[in-house]
Amino acid sequence: MRRPSAILCWHFPKVHLSPSSFIITAQDCPKPVPGPNMNLKGNDIVLQEFPDGTKVTFTCEVGYQSAGGSGVSTCSAGNWSPVRLQCERKNCGALEAVINGDITYPTSTLFGDTAVVTCNAGYRRVGRETIRCGDAGWLDRLPVCEVSKCGPPPAIADGTFYPEKEEYEYREVVRYTCQKDLTLNGSKSVSCSEDGTFTPAAPTCINVQCEAPNIDNAEYIAGSLNSYKYKATVTHQCRTGYMMIGQSTSVCEIDGEWSPKLLESPNIDNADFTSGSRYPYKYKATVTHQCRTGYMMIGQSTSVCGIDGQWSPKLLECKRKPNNYYFLISAS
Structure with missing residues (x-):
């Protein structure tokens, strides 16, 4: 039979505690510091000291809203309890669509x-x-x-435009015309642009008059007569014994010049065309001339149209024979 374990007994001295030993002294709290993007609510925002046990409430400042957590904090023995409030920026969301x-x-x-x-x-x-x-x-x-809208387009001298309105919308077109027999110089139509002006610049009305054709050794065969206004045409041909350089038909252009330039005859004095190509003269075309009686040839009788549009060799010349020409030949 086992013997019982030994029992040890300790003696504690008797301690006498007064009631005042368990009293915790109350302590006020300073002004609480708000968390990010929040402020004290109500009149608490103007106070500087808060008695023990005071409760304050924080709210999100303007432009922010609660994302959860309590905004209440309590003063206890000089310290504030943690604030759990979270404040986030408000979201306005997307705006409604703007037409155009x-x-x-x-x-x-x-x-x-x-x-x-x-x-x-x-x-x-x-x-x-x-x-x-x-x-x-x-x-x-x-x-x-x-x-976008435009006011009336610029008026032009001796001309009109249509349609005539007080206001024109973006891309609306206005067309100009000239009075009498004048010619529009520039764009005949302008349109209302996005900045409220018409583009391109308004045209002008001008009098286009080409000079009367005066071509040596050529004859008029078709086209305008007496009056040579814009787009007038004239057609000529060379007389017998002369060849054409250029085109037979020319048009009066806006600058008052003929285009292409009026044809010219290869004016070889005292020479006659004998064989070869006729107008128009393209690459490798040939012409042959001979001098008239009493004239001697300087150069070659036959020339070829080169890639550069020039005759090669140059067209011949015919010089009057000197009085002793035959004597000189026989002496040689």
């Missing part, structure tokens, strides 16, 4: 950010270009995009 325009958000749609409104080409904005996200949503009214 576009909205961009350079940063985001959060409180303090801006939206930028631009109008399509040919439209102008009525209202503010930028709108700011505020505490209660987007501030200012959404602008509208109106079609």
Whole structure:
């Protein structure tokens, strides 16, 4: 049979504690420090000291909203209990679409950010270009995009335009005409551009008159007579014994010049055409001339049209024979 374990007994001295030993002295709290993006609620924001046991409430500042957690804090023995409130920026969300325009958000749609409104080409904005996200949503009214308009186009001397109106919309076209027999110099039509002006520049009415054709050794065969206005045409042909250089038909252009230049005959004095190509003279065309009686040839009788549009060798010349020409030949 086992013997019972030994029992040890300790003697503790008797301690006498007074009631005052368990009293914790109350202590006021200083002004609480708010967390990010929050403020004290109500009149507490103006106080500097808070008695022990005071409870204060924090709320999110303007432009921010609660993302969870309690905003209540209690003063206890000079310290404030932790604040669990979380504040985040308010989101205004996307704006409604702008007809004939576009909205961009350079940063985001959060409180303090801006939206930028631009109008399509040919439209102008009525209202503010930028709108700011505020505490209660987007501030200012959404602008509208109106079609660009032009006033009447420039009037021109001796001319008119149509249609005639007080106002024209973007891309609307106006056409000019000249009075009498004058010619439009420039674009006959202009259009209302996005900046409210007409482009290109308005034309002018001018009197185009080409000089009367005066071509040696050529004859008129068709086209305009007496009056040579813009786009008038004349056609000539060379007389017998002469060849054409250039084109037979020319047109009077806006600058008062014939285009292409009026034809010319190869005016070889005292020579006659004997064989070869006729107008028009293209690459490798040939012409042959001979001098008339009493004249001697300087150069070659036959020339070829080269790639550069020049005769090679140059067209011959016919010089009058000297009185002793035959004597010189027989002596040689």
